Amino acid sequence: MAKGILLKGIAGFYYVELEDGKLIECKARGKFRKDKLSPIVGDRVEVELIDESHGVITGISERKNQLIRPQVANVDQSIIVFALKNPDISFILLDKLLILSEHNDLTSIICLNKSDLDGDNTFEEVKNIYENIGYKVIKTNGKTGEGIDSLKNVIKNKVSVFAGPSGVGKSTLFNSLQDKVKMETGEISSKINRGKHTTRHAELIEVEKNTYLVDTPGFSSIDLSFMEPEYLQYSFREFKDYIGRCKFSSCLHIKEYGCSVKEAVEEGKIQQKRYDNYRDILLELMENRRMKKW
Ligand SMILES: Nc1nc2c(ncn2[C@@H]2O[C@H](COP(=O)(O)OP(=O)(O)OP(=O)(O)O)[C@@H](O)[C@H]2O)c(=O)[nH]1
Numbered sequence: 151m152a153k154g155i156l157l158k159g160i161a162g163f164y165y166v167e168l169e170d171g172k173l174i175e176c177k178a179r180g181k182f183r184k185d186k187l188s189p190i191v192g193d194r195v196e197v198e199l200i201d202e203s204h205g206v207i208t209g210i211s212e213r214k215n216q217l218i219r220p221q222v223a224n225v226d227q228s229i230i231v232f233a234l235k236n237p238d239i240s241f242i243l244l245d246k247l248l249i250l251s252e253h254n255d256l257t258s259i260i261c262l263n264k265s266d267l268d269g270d271n272t273f274e275e276v277k278n279i280y281e282n283i284g285y286k287v288i289k290t291n292g293k294t295g296e297g298i299d300s301l302k303n304v305i306k307n308k309v310s311v312f313a314g315p316s317g318v319g320k321s322t323l324f325n326s327l328q329d330k331v332k333m334e335t336g337e338i339s340s341k342i343n344r345g346k347h348t349t350r351h352a353e354l355i356e357v358e359k360n361t362y363l364v365d366t367p368g369f370s371s372i373d374l375s376f377m378e379p380e381y382l383q384y385s386f387r388e389f390k391d392y393i394g395r396c397k398f399s400s401c402l403h404i405k406e407y408g409c410s411v412k413e414a415v416e417e418g419k420i421q422q423k424r425y426d427n428y429r430d431i432l433l434e435l436m437e438n439r440r441m442k443k444w
């Protein structure tokens with residue numbers, strides 16, 4: 151019996167990297183099908199060896215988490231990438247990505263790329279808001295290599311997935327972290343023409359021992375409609391000290407009298423910008439629910 155990590159699956163064949171670094175091709179034992187469980191990329195598995203390079207997956211360890219798109223298990227962190235300019239940062243999208251990350255139990259790293267285009271010191275602005283509430287914020291440049299060493303440190307011994315809007319430099323950064331897989335980079339329109347956005351399966355790329363990157367960006371569609379509006383507040387980590395201290399226990403921190411969260415915003419303990427995004431996203435979730443009921 152050997153242990154390993156599932157890096158790739160193609161048409162019923164699974165490629166597992168064993169603890170000694172060897173890559174073998176496996177089938178899954180029939181019992182998984184009966185239990186409606188199938189191994190997915192990122193799974194920590196037990197393997198019965200058939201020969202030097204073949205085996206059968208006989209066990210799957212309990213998953214720490216499981217992303218849907220891309221379908222990957224046991225992801226540790228998301229590297230949320232935005233460009234400092236071209237395209238401009240959307241703070242609401244950034245907060246939505248952080249919410250999804252928190253929801254999936256991932257650590258979030260905020261990576262601000264295209265440092266050469268940061269004329270307005272946007273980096274400092276973002277860093278001030280987000281480092282204060284405990285997120286790591288790093289500045290990178292896909293062209294000059296600035297910050298790539300910090301990024302390398304951040305991904306060490308972890309399974310990481312990139313997330314972020316189109317054109318911010320995710321593929322460029324991915325390429326500068328490893329040389330096994332070359333992702334296509336370039337302007338958005340030319341990439342679409344080349345048919346980049348066809349569906350494909352995710353794969354784990356080993357950067358070095360115990361360090362893996364998911365080769366397709368996560369969270370490409372930011373659909374939060376699964377989330378109960380009352381639950382949203384818990385994804386704003388700086389609200390934690392105030393939740394439960396409002397006058398009304400059902401307080402959603404919008405209009406209610408005696409709201410401890412709103413007081414914290416007024417006292418400058420919670421950033422106005424984050425609170426505004428909380429309110430906007432909450433209203434969006436409530437609107438979705440209302441529409442569904444009709
Ligand atoms: N000025 C500048 N351009 C960069 C930098 N990093 C990447 N780019 C360019 O930005 C464009 C988009 O980069 P990609 O890496 O393809 O972006 P992406 O996030 O993977 O985009 P999608 O695949 O559409 O999601 C390319 O033309 C890159 O050469 C940087 O630090 N500064």
Ligand SMILES: [Zn+2]
Pocket residue numbers: 396401402403404406408409410411412
């Ligand atoms: Zn409140």
